[in-house]
Amino acid sequence: MGAYEQVQAARLPQRPDALQYIRAMVSDFVELYGDRRFADDAALVAGLGYLNDTCVTVLALEKGEDNLDRLRRNFGSAQPEGYRKALWHLRQAEKFRRPVLCLIDTAGAACGIGAEERGQGQAIAEMLHEMMGLRVPVLSLIIGEGGSGGALALAVANRVWMLDGAVYSVLSPEGAASIIWKDAGKVRQASEALKLTAHDMLALGVVEGLIPEEDGFDATAAAVKRKFELALARYAGMSGEGILRERYRRFRKLGEGSP
Protein backbone atom coordinates (compact mmCIF):
# COMPACT_ATOMS: atom_id res chain seq x y z
CA MET A 1 0.00 0.00 0.00
CA GLY A 2 1.39 3.41 -0.99
CA ALA A 3 1.58 6.35 1.38
CA TYR A 4 -1.47 8.05 -0.12
CA GLU A 5 -3.55 4.89 0.23
CA GLN A 6 -2.51 4.79 3.88
CA VAL A 7 -3.65 8.39 4.32
CA GLN A 8 -6.99 7.53 2.78
CA ALA A 9 -7.34 4.41 4.93
CA ALA A 10 -6.48 6.38 8.09
CA ARG A 11 -9.32 8.79 7.26
CA LEU A 12 -12.03 6.16 6.75
CA PRO A 13 -15.05 6.95 8.91
CA GLN A 14 -15.50 3.27 9.72
CA ARG A 15 -12.21 3.20 11.63
CA PRO A 16 -12.84 2.98 15.37
CA ASP A 17 -12.97 6.46 16.88
CA ALA A 18 -11.43 7.70 20.10
CA LEU A 19 -14.55 7.16 22.22
CA GLN A 20 -14.61 3.50 21.24
CA TYR A 21 -11.09 3.08 22.59
CA ILE A 22 -11.99 4.98 25.74
CA ARG A 23 -14.98 2.71 26.34
CA ALA A 24 -12.87 -0.39 25.72
CA MET A 25 -10.03 0.59 28.04
CA VAL A 26 -11.25 3.01 30.69
CA SER A 27 -13.85 2.18 33.32
CA ASP A 28 -16.19 4.65 35.03
CA PHE A 29 -15.38 7.29 32.42
CA VAL A 30 -16.84 10.66 33.40
CA GLU A 31 -16.74 13.15 30.57
CA LEU A 32 -16.38 16.78 31.63
CA TYR A 33 -17.39 19.60 29.33
CA GLY A 34 -16.33 23.16 28.74
CA ASP A 35 -13.22 25.30 28.90
CA ARG A 36 -14.51 27.70 31.61
CA ARG A 37 -13.72 30.58 29.28
CA PHE A 38 -15.92 30.51 26.24
CA ALA A 39 -17.60 27.25 25.25
CA ASP A 40 -17.51 23.51 25.07
CA ASP A 41 -15.87 21.98 22.03
CA ALA A 42 -17.07 18.48 21.20
CA ALA A 43 -14.04 17.82 18.99
CA LEU A 44 -11.95 17.47 22.10
CA VAL A 45 -13.25 15.00 24.66
CA ALA A 46 -11.95 15.31 28.21
CA GLY A 47 -12.72 13.36 31.33
CA LEU A 48 -11.66 11.09 34.16
CA GLY A 49 -11.71 7.36 34.49
CA TYR A 50 -9.85 4.33 35.71
CA LEU A 51 -7.28 2.37 33.82
CA ASN A 52 -7.52 -0.71 36.02
CA ASP A 53 -6.96 0.82 39.47
CA THR A 54 -5.29 4.04 38.40
CA CYS A 55 -7.35 7.20 38.07
CA VAL A 56 -6.35 8.94 34.84
CA THR A 57 -7.17 12.09 32.92
CA VAL A 58 -8.25 11.27 29.39
CA LEU A 59 -8.00 13.72 26.49
CA ALA A 60 -9.09 12.74 23.00
CA LEU A 61 -9.61 14.27 19.61
CA GLU A 62 -12.86 12.69 18.54
CA LYS A 63 -14.04 12.69 14.93
CA GLY A 64 -17.53 11.44 15.71
CA GLU A 65 -19.48 8.21 15.43
CA ASP A 66 -22.01 8.96 12.69
CA ASN A 67 -22.61 11.75 10.21
CA LEU A 68 -24.54 13.97 12.58
CA ASP A 69 -22.03 13.41 15.37
CA ARG A 70 -19.15 14.13 13.02
CA LEU A 71 -20.68 17.47 12.07
CA ARG A 72 -21.22 18.34 15.73
CA ARG A 73 -17.60 17.51 16.46
CA ASN A 74 -16.23 19.35 13.43
CA PHE A 75 -14.70 16.06 12.27
CA GLY A 76 -12.24 16.11 15.15
CA SER A 77 -10.79 19.53 14.34
CA ALA A 78 -10.73 21.37 17.65
CA GLN A 79 -11.31 25.06 18.18
CA PRO A 80 -9.14 27.05 20.59
CA GLU A 81 -11.71 26.33 23.31
CA GLY A 82 -11.08 22.60 22.83
CA TYR A 83 -7.41 23.09 23.59
CA ARG A 84 -8.24 25.40 26.50
CA LYS A 85 -10.51 22.68 27.90
CA ALA A 86 -7.57 20.27 27.63
CA LEU A 87 -5.34 22.85 29.31
CA TRP A 88 -7.65 23.02 32.31
CA HIS A 89 -7.56 19.24 32.62
CA LEU A 90 -3.79 19.13 32.35
CA ARG A 91 -3.55 21.51 35.30
CA GLN A 92 -6.00 19.37 37.24
CA ALA A 93 -3.98 16.27 36.42
CA GLU A 94 -0.85 17.96 37.76
CA LYS A 95 -2.66 19.06 40.91
CA PHE A 96 -4.05 15.61 41.67
CA ARG A 97 -1.00 13.69 40.38
CA ARG A 98 -3.01 11.88 37.71
CA PRO A 99 -1.37 10.40 34.63
CA VAL A 100 -2.71 11.74 31.33
CA LEU A 101 -3.76 9.52 28.44
CA CYS A 102 -4.24 11.15 25.03
CA LEU A 103 -5.92 9.68 21.97
CA ILE A 104 -5.36 11.53 18.72
CA ASP A 105 -7.43 11.51 15.57
CA THR A 106 -7.62 14.81 13.72
CA ALA A 107 -6.90 16.28 10.32
CA GLY A 108 -5.64 19.33 12.20
CA ALA A 109 -6.80 22.17 14.40
CA ALA A 110 -9.92 24.01 13.26
CA CYS A 111 -9.26 26.57 10.59
CA GLY A 112 -11.55 29.58 10.30
CA ILE A 113 -12.23 33.19 11.19
CA GLY A 114 -13.57 32.34 14.64
CA ALA A 115 -10.64 30.06 15.46
CA GLU A 116 -8.23 32.85 14.59
CA GLU A 117 -10.20 35.50 16.49
CA ARG A 118 -10.00 33.32 19.58
CA GLY A 119 -6.30 32.59 19.19
CA GLN A 120 -5.82 29.11 17.77
CA GLY A 121 -2.05 29.63 17.65
CA GLN A 122 -1.93 30.86 21.24
CA ALA A 123 -4.08 27.95 22.44
CA ILE A 124 -1.78 25.35 20.89
CA ALA A 125 1.35 27.21 22.01
CA GLU A 126 0.04 27.18 25.58
CA MET A 127 -0.67 23.44 25.36
CA LEU A 128 2.92 22.73 24.30
CA HIS A 129 4.26 24.99 27.05
CA GLU A 130 2.03 23.37 29.67
CA MET A 131 2.80 19.80 28.68
CA MET A 132 6.53 20.47 28.77
CA GLY A 133 6.17 21.41 32.43
CA LEU A 134 4.06 18.47 33.66
CA ARG A 135 5.45 16.24 36.40
CA VAL A 136 2.88 13.54 35.74
CA PRO A 137 3.35 11.06 32.91
CA VAL A 138 1.65 11.76 29.59
CA LEU A 139 1.05 8.86 27.21
CA SER A 140 -0.27 9.45 23.70
CA LEU A 141 -1.63 7.24 20.98
CA ILE A 142 -2.38 8.29 17.43
CA ILE A 143 -5.32 6.18 16.33
CA GLY A 144 -6.03 7.60 12.87
CA GLU A 145 -4.88 10.97 11.59
CA GLY A 146 -2.19 12.91 13.40
CA GLY A 147 -2.58 16.21 11.62
CA SER A 148 -0.10 18.99 12.34
CA GLY A 149 -0.03 21.26 15.39
CA GLY A 150 -3.58 20.30 16.28
CA ALA A 151 -2.39 16.72 16.87
CA LEU A 152 0.94 17.69 18.44
CA ALA A 153 -0.97 19.61 21.12
CA LEU A 154 -1.90 16.19 22.58
CA ALA A 155 1.37 14.45 21.71
CA VAL A 156 3.94 16.27 23.86
CA ALA A 157 4.14 13.04 25.81
CA ASN A 158 6.64 10.77 27.52
CA ARG A 159 5.64 7.99 25.15
CA VAL A 160 3.89 8.29 21.80
CA TRP A 161 2.54 5.22 20.02
CA MET A 162 0.67 4.81 16.78
CA LEU A 163 -1.71 2.24 15.46
CA ASP A 164 0.02 0.81 12.44
CA GLY A 165 -2.66 2.16 10.11
CA ALA A 166 -2.33 5.72 11.42
CA VAL A 167 -0.47 8.63 9.84
CA TYR A 168 1.29 11.64 11.37
CA SER A 169 2.26 14.71 9.40
CA VAL A 170 3.38 18.32 9.59
CA LEU A 171 0.52 19.18 7.26
CA SER A 172 -1.90 17.33 5.02
CA PRO A 173 -0.54 15.91 1.77
CA GLU A 174 -3.11 18.13 0.02
CA GLY A 175 -1.60 21.18 1.72
CA ALA A 176 1.94 20.07 0.90
CA ALA A 177 1.01 19.47 -2.73
CA SER A 178 -0.34 22.97 -3.11
CA ILE A 179 2.49 24.65 -1.17
CA ILE A 180 5.45 22.76 -2.66
CA TRP A 181 4.25 21.77 -6.10
CA LYS A 182 1.56 24.47 -6.50
CA ASP A 183 -0.60 21.63 -7.78
CA ALA A 184 -3.29 19.99 -5.63
CA GLY A 185 -3.11 17.01 -7.98
CA LYS A 186 0.35 16.09 -6.70
CA VAL A 187 -1.12 14.67 -3.51
CA ARG A 188 0.22 11.17 -4.14
CA GLN A 189 3.75 12.48 -4.62
CA ALA A 190 3.40 14.68 -1.54
CA SER A 191 2.22 11.75 0.59
CA GLU A 192 5.34 9.79 -0.33
CA ALA A 193 7.72 12.73 0.14
CA LEU A 194 6.36 13.71 3.56
CA LYS A 195 7.17 10.29 5.07
CA LEU A 196 4.01 10.21 7.14
CA THR A 197 3.16 6.55 7.70
CA ALA A 198 3.39 4.85 11.08
CA HIS A 199 6.41 2.90 9.87
CA ASP A 200 8.12 6.11 8.76
CA MET A 201 7.52 7.59 12.23
CA LEU A 202 9.16 4.60 13.87
CA ALA A 203 12.14 4.83 11.53
CA LEU A 204 12.52 8.57 12.24
CA GLY A 205 12.37 7.97 15.99
CA VAL A 206 9.27 10.13 16.39
CA VAL A 207 7.21 7.37 18.06
CA GLU A 208 8.18 4.64 20.50
CA GLY A 209 6.20 1.85 18.91
CA LEU A 210 3.41 0.69 16.65
CA ILE A 211 0.39 -1.36 17.59
CA PRO A 212 -0.90 -3.76 14.94
CA GLU A 213 -4.56 -3.63 14.04
CA GLU A 214 -4.84 -6.78 11.96
CA ASP A 215 -6.64 -8.83 14.63
CA GLY A 216 -9.58 -6.49 14.91
CA PHE A 217 -10.72 -3.82 17.32
CA ASP A 218 -10.92 -5.86 20.54
CA ALA A 219 -7.40 -7.19 20.18
CA THR A 220 -6.06 -3.77 19.25
CA ALA A 221 -7.75 -2.07 22.19
CA ALA A 222 -6.40 -4.77 24.52
CA ALA A 223 -2.89 -4.26 23.16
CA VAL A 224 -3.17 -0.51 23.61
CA LYS A 225 -4.42 -0.95 27.16
CA ARG A 226 -1.48 -3.24 27.89
CA LYS A 227 0.96 -0.57 26.60
CA PHE A 228 -0.62 2.04 28.86
CA GLU A 229 -0.58 -0.30 31.88
CA LEU A 230 3.06 -1.23 31.51
CA ALA A 231 4.10 2.39 31.07
CA LEU A 232 2.08 3.57 34.08
CA ALA A 233 3.67 0.86 36.23
CA ARG A 234 7.07 2.15 35.17
CA TYR A 235 6.26 5.80 35.90
CA ALA A 236 4.77 4.93 39.29
CA GLY A 237 8.32 4.51 40.55
CA MET A 238 9.68 7.68 38.98
CA SER A 239 9.92 11.16 40.49
CA GLY A 240 8.02 14.06 38.96
CA GLU A 241 11.31 15.70 38.05
CA GLY A 242 12.45 12.51 36.37
CA ILE A 243 9.24 12.30 34.36
CA LEU A 244 9.56 15.91 33.24
CA ARG A 245 13.22 15.47 32.35
CA GLU A 246 12.50 12.33 30.36
CA ARG A 247 9.89 14.18 28.26
CA TYR A 248 12.29 17.04 27.64
CA ARG A 249 15.01 14.66 26.45
CA ARG A 250 12.60 12.73 24.30
CA PHE A 251 11.96 15.82 22.17
CA ARG A 252 15.39 17.32 22.65
CA LYS A 253 17.02 14.66 20.49
CA LEU A 254 14.63 15.04 17.55
CA GLY A 255 16.31 16.80 14.64
CA GLU A 256 19.63 17.87 16.06
CA GLY A 257 20.94 19.15 12.75
CA SER A 258 24.64 19.34 12.00
CA PRO A 259 27.31 19.70 13.15
Place this chain on the structure above:
Amino acid sequence: MISKDLFRRPNLPLETLGREGDKAAVPEVSCPGCKRRLPVDELAANLYICPRCRQYHKMSARARIAMVLDEGSFEELDEALVSRDPLRFPDYRHKLEEAGKASGEREAVVTGLGRVEGMRCGFFVMEPGFMMGSMGAAVGEKITRLFERALRERLPVLGYTLSGGARVQEGILSLMQMAKVSGAVRAHSDAGLFYLAVLCDPTTGGVAASFAMQADIILAEPGALIGFAGPRVIEQTTRQTLPEGFQRAEFQLAHGFVGRLSPRESQRALVGLLLRMHTGGAA
Protein backbone atom coordinates in the same frame (compact mmCIF):
# COMPACT_ATOMS: atom_id res chain seq x y z
CA MET B 1 29.09 49.03 11.75
CA ILE B 2 25.51 50.10 12.16
CA SER B 3 25.52 52.18 9.03
CA LYS B 4 27.23 49.50 6.97
CA ASP B 5 24.66 46.88 7.89
CA LEU B 6 21.71 49.18 7.67
CA PHE B 7 22.62 50.29 4.19
CA ARG B 8 23.37 46.84 2.90
CA ARG B 9 20.98 45.73 0.24
CA PRO B 10 18.08 44.22 2.17
CA ASN B 11 16.82 40.71 1.59
CA LEU B 12 13.48 41.70 0.28
CA PRO B 13 10.80 39.21 -0.58
CA LEU B 14 10.05 38.73 -4.24
CA GLU B 15 6.84 40.69 -4.28
CA THR B 16 8.60 43.85 -3.23
CA LEU B 17 11.24 43.64 -5.91
CA GLY B 18 10.84 45.78 -8.98
CA ARG B 19 8.93 43.96 -11.65
CA GLU B 20 10.93 45.40 -14.53
CA GLY B 21 14.13 44.08 -13.03
CA ASP B 22 16.72 46.02 -11.14
CA LYS B 23 18.60 47.59 -14.01
CA ALA B 24 18.81 51.06 -12.56
CA ALA B 25 22.10 52.09 -11.01
CA VAL B 26 20.34 52.76 -7.69
CA PRO B 27 18.40 49.64 -6.67
CA GLU B 28 14.76 50.31 -6.14
CA VAL B 29 11.85 48.44 -4.68
CA SER B 30 8.18 48.76 -5.30
CA CYS B 31 6.35 49.48 -2.05
CA PRO B 32 3.50 47.01 -1.50
CA GLY B 33 1.67 49.75 0.43
CA CYS B 34 1.61 52.68 -1.97
CA LYS B 35 2.86 50.82 -5.10
CA ARG B 36 5.43 53.52 -5.73
CA ARG B 37 9.06 52.79 -6.41
CA LEU B 38 11.59 53.92 -3.89
CA PRO B 39 15.36 53.61 -3.66
CA VAL B 40 16.60 50.87 -1.36
CA ASP B 41 19.00 53.24 0.41
CA GLU B 42 16.20 55.57 1.29
CA LEU B 43 14.17 52.66 2.66
CA ALA B 44 17.12 51.32 4.66
CA ALA B 45 17.85 54.74 6.12
CA ASN B 46 14.25 54.89 7.31
CA LEU B 47 14.31 51.53 9.18
CA TYR B 48 12.70 49.88 6.15
CA ILE B 49 9.52 51.85 6.58
CA CYS B 50 8.17 53.48 3.44
CA PRO B 51 8.65 57.24 3.93
CA ARG B 52 5.53 57.94 1.90
CA CYS B 53 2.91 55.48 3.18
CA ARG B 54 4.55 54.04 6.33
CA GLN B 55 4.29 50.49 5.06
CA TYR B 56 6.67 48.23 7.00
CA HIS B 57 9.04 46.36 4.70
CA LYS B 58 10.74 43.16 5.75
CA MET B 59 14.14 43.46 7.39
CA SER B 60 16.98 41.00 7.10
CA ALA B 61 18.26 39.38 10.27
CA ARG B 62 21.49 41.42 10.04
CA ALA B 63 19.64 44.71 9.62
CA ARG B 64 17.66 43.94 12.77
CA ILE B 65 20.80 43.10 14.70
CA ALA B 66 22.13 46.50 13.69
CA MET B 67 18.86 48.18 14.64
CA VAL B 68 18.37 46.60 18.05
CA LEU B 69 21.66 45.48 19.56
CA ASP B 70 24.45 47.68 20.84
CA GLU B 71 27.06 48.21 18.20
CA GLY B 72 29.62 45.44 18.11
CA SER B 73 27.94 43.50 20.95
CA PHE B 74 26.61 40.58 18.93
CA GLU B 75 28.37 37.26 19.35
CA GLU B 76 26.86 34.70 16.99
CA LEU B 77 26.26 31.10 18.10
CA ASP B 78 25.90 27.88 16.10
CA GLU B 79 26.34 29.68 12.79
CA ALA B 80 27.49 26.47 11.12
CA LEU B 81 24.39 24.54 12.11
CA VAL B 82 22.44 23.77 8.94
CA SER B 83 19.69 21.52 7.73
CA ARG B 84 20.49 18.00 6.60
CA ASP B 85 17.54 17.13 4.37
CA PRO B 86 16.50 14.29 6.68
CA LEU B 87 13.70 13.05 4.41
CA ARG B 88 15.57 13.47 1.12
CA PHE B 89 12.68 15.63 0.05
CA PRO B 90 12.52 16.34 -3.69
CA ASP B 91 14.37 19.51 -4.71
CA TYR B 92 14.99 20.54 -1.08
CA ARG B 93 18.79 20.69 -1.29
CA HIS B 94 18.50 22.97 -4.30
CA LYS B 95 16.02 25.19 -2.42
CA LEU B 96 18.42 25.43 0.51
CA GLU B 97 21.21 26.52 -1.79
CA GLU B 98 19.01 29.14 -3.42
CA ALA B 99 17.87 30.40 -0.03
CA GLY B 100 21.49 30.66 1.07
CA LYS B 101 22.37 32.72 -1.97
CA ALA B 102 19.30 34.94 -1.69
CA SER B 103 19.81 35.73 1.98
CA GLY B 104 23.51 35.40 2.62
CA GLU B 105 22.57 33.24 5.63
CA ARG B 106 23.04 29.53 6.19
CA GLU B 107 19.72 29.03 7.92
CA ALA B 108 16.43 30.82 8.59
CA VAL B 109 17.40 32.03 12.05
CA VAL B 110 20.42 33.84 13.44
CA THR B 111 21.10 33.29 17.15
CA GLY B 112 23.64 34.66 19.57
CA LEU B 113 24.35 36.78 22.61
CA GLY B 114 24.29 40.55 22.59
CA ARG B 115 23.48 43.68 24.51
CA VAL B 116 20.60 46.14 24.34
CA GLU B 117 21.46 49.42 26.02
CA GLY B 118 24.17 47.61 27.90
CA MET B 119 21.99 44.71 29.07
CA ARG B 120 23.17 41.30 28.04
CA CYS B 121 20.62 38.89 26.52
CA GLY B 122 20.20 35.83 24.37
CA PHE B 123 19.01 36.99 20.96
CA PHE B 124 17.39 35.31 18.00
CA VAL B 125 16.08 36.80 14.80
CA MET B 126 14.48 35.00 11.88
CA GLU B 127 15.46 35.67 8.29
CA PRO B 128 12.80 36.43 5.67
CA GLY B 129 15.19 35.83 2.78
CA PHE B 130 15.74 32.22 3.82
CA MET B 131 12.56 30.36 2.87
CA MET B 132 10.54 33.04 4.67
CA GLY B 133 11.91 32.02 8.05
CA SER B 134 10.50 28.52 7.88
CA MET B 135 11.36 26.24 10.79
CA GLY B 136 13.16 22.98 10.15
CA ALA B 137 15.35 20.97 12.49
CA ALA B 138 18.30 23.38 12.34
CA VAL B 139 16.13 26.40 13.19
CA GLY B 140 14.55 24.48 16.08
CA GLU B 141 17.93 23.31 17.29
CA LYS B 142 19.50 26.77 17.16
CA ILE B 143 16.67 28.37 19.11
CA THR B 144 16.64 25.49 21.61
CA ARG B 145 20.39 25.83 22.18
CA LEU B 146 19.97 29.57 22.62
CA PHE B 147 17.37 29.14 25.38
CA GLU B 148 19.53 26.46 27.02
CA ARG B 149 22.55 28.74 26.90
CA ALA B 150 20.51 31.65 28.26
CA LEU B 151 19.30 29.39 31.07
CA ARG B 152 22.85 28.38 31.98
CA GLU B 153 23.99 31.99 31.98
CA ARG B 154 20.77 33.26 33.56
CA LEU B 155 20.12 35.67 30.73
CA PRO B 156 16.83 36.97 29.33
CA VAL B 157 15.99 36.13 25.72
CA LEU B 158 14.91 38.66 23.13
CA GLY B 159 13.49 36.99 20.04
CA TYR B 160 12.27 38.33 16.71
CA THR B 161 9.82 35.90 15.12
CA LEU B 162 9.23 35.97 11.38
CA SER B 163 8.14 32.73 9.81
CA GLY B 164 5.62 31.13 7.54
CA GLY B 165 5.69 28.18 9.95
CA ALA B 166 7.11 24.69 9.93
CA ARG B 167 9.29 23.73 6.97
CA VAL B 168 7.28 21.26 4.92
CA GLN B 169 10.41 19.71 3.37
CA GLU B 170 11.47 18.34 6.75
CA GLY B 171 8.08 16.80 7.40
CA ILE B 172 7.33 15.55 10.88
CA LEU B 173 10.76 16.60 12.19
CA SER B 174 9.73 20.22 11.60
CA LEU B 175 6.60 19.65 13.64
CA MET B 176 8.71 18.17 16.43
CA GLN B 177 10.69 21.42 16.65
CA MET B 178 7.58 23.12 18.02
CA ALA B 179 7.67 20.78 20.99
CA LYS B 180 11.44 20.86 21.35
CA VAL B 181 11.68 24.65 21.43
CA SER B 182 8.65 24.80 23.76
CA GLY B 183 10.53 22.58 26.20
CA ALA B 184 13.51 24.92 26.23
CA VAL B 185 11.27 28.00 26.57
CA ARG B 186 9.47 26.36 29.47
CA ALA B 187 12.68 25.41 31.29
CA HIS B 188 13.99 28.96 30.82
CA SER B 189 10.70 30.36 32.11
CA ASP B 190 10.59 28.01 35.12
CA ALA B 191 14.00 29.36 36.15
CA GLY B 192 12.39 32.80 36.49
CA LEU B 193 14.03 34.21 33.39
CA PHE B 194 12.45 36.73 31.03
CA TYR B 195 11.56 36.08 27.40
CA LEU B 196 10.46 38.97 25.21
CA ALA B 197 9.17 38.28 21.70
CA VAL B 198 8.69 40.78 18.90
CA LEU B 199 6.35 39.38 16.28
CA CYS B 200 7.22 40.50 12.77
CA ASP B 201 5.50 40.08 9.44
CA PRO B 202 4.64 37.23 9.01
CA THR B 203 4.45 35.07 12.14
CA THR B 204 2.19 32.17 11.29
CA GLY B 205 1.75 28.40 11.48
CA GLY B 206 4.00 26.36 13.72
CA VAL B 207 5.98 29.35 14.95
CA ALA B 208 2.85 31.28 15.95
CA ALA B 209 1.58 28.08 17.61
CA SER B 210 4.72 27.65 19.68
CA PHE B 211 7.48 30.00 20.81
CA ALA B 212 6.07 33.23 19.33
CA MET B 213 3.05 32.95 21.63
CA GLN B 214 4.94 31.68 24.68
CA ALA B 215 6.81 34.83 25.61
CA ASP B 216 6.31 36.70 28.89
CA ILE B 217 5.63 39.83 26.87
CA ILE B 218 4.59 39.77 23.23
CA LEU B 219 5.16 42.85 21.10
CA ALA B 220 4.20 43.09 17.46
CA GLU B 221 5.28 45.34 14.65
CA PRO B 222 2.46 47.40 13.11
CA GLY B 223 0.74 45.63 10.25
CA ALA B 224 2.42 42.25 10.85
CA LEU B 225 0.40 39.21 9.80
CA ILE B 226 0.05 36.96 12.86
CA GLY B 227 -2.03 33.81 12.95
CA PHE B 228 -2.20 30.05 12.94
CA ALA B 229 -3.70 29.28 9.55
CA GLY B 230 -2.70 31.54 6.67
CA PRO B 231 -5.38 33.81 5.21
CA ARG B 232 -5.45 32.02 1.86
CA VAL B 233 -5.96 28.65 3.51
CA ILE B 234 -8.80 30.06 5.60
CA GLU B 235 -10.47 31.56 2.56
CA GLN B 236 -10.18 28.31 0.62
CA THR B 237 -11.39 26.19 3.53
CA THR B 238 -14.30 28.32 4.67
CA ARG B 239 -15.18 30.08 1.40
CA GLN B 240 -15.66 33.25 3.43
CA THR B 241 -14.28 36.65 2.59
CA LEU B 242 -11.91 37.74 5.29
CA PRO B 243 -12.55 41.07 6.99
CA GLU B 244 -10.22 43.99 6.35
CA GLY B 245 -7.16 43.83 8.57
CA PHE B 246 -7.80 40.19 9.50
CA GLN B 247 -4.89 38.65 11.47
CA ARG B 248 -2.86 41.84 11.36
CA ALA B 249 -1.04 42.99 14.51
CA GLU B 250 -3.80 45.52 15.22
CA PHE B 251 -6.40 42.72 15.01
CA GLN B 252 -4.36 40.58 17.41
CA LEU B 253 -4.04 43.53 19.77
CA ALA B 254 -7.81 44.06 19.69
CA HIS B 255 -8.41 40.34 20.35
CA GLY B 256 -6.01 40.26 23.25
CA PHE B 257 -3.15 38.15 21.91
CA VAL B 258 -0.49 40.82 21.63
CA GLY B 259 0.57 42.99 24.56
CA ARG B 260 1.52 46.07 22.62
CA LEU B 261 2.40 47.29 19.16
CA SER B 262 5.99 48.39 18.76
CA PRO B 263 6.84 50.82 15.96
CA ARG B 264 10.42 50.53 14.79
CA GLU B 265 11.41 54.10 15.65
CA SER B 266 10.90 53.47 19.36
CA GLN B 267 11.44 49.71 19.42
CA ARG B 268 14.97 49.67 20.72
CA ALA B 269 14.02 51.95 23.60
CA LEU B 270 10.95 49.87 24.48
CA VAL B 271 12.83 46.59 24.31
CA GLY B 272 15.60 48.08 26.45
CA LEU B 273 13.11 49.34 29.01
CA LEU B 274 11.33 45.99 29.27
CA LEU B 275 14.63 44.15 29.64
CA ARG B 276 15.66 46.56 32.40
CA MET B 277 12.33 46.01 34.19
CA HIS B 278 13.05 42.28 34.31
CA THR B 279 16.69 42.26 35.20
CA GLY B 280 16.57 44.29 38.35
CA GLY B 281 18.10 47.41 36.84
CA ALA B 282 17.01 50.81 38.10
CA ALA B 283 15.02 53.19 35.92
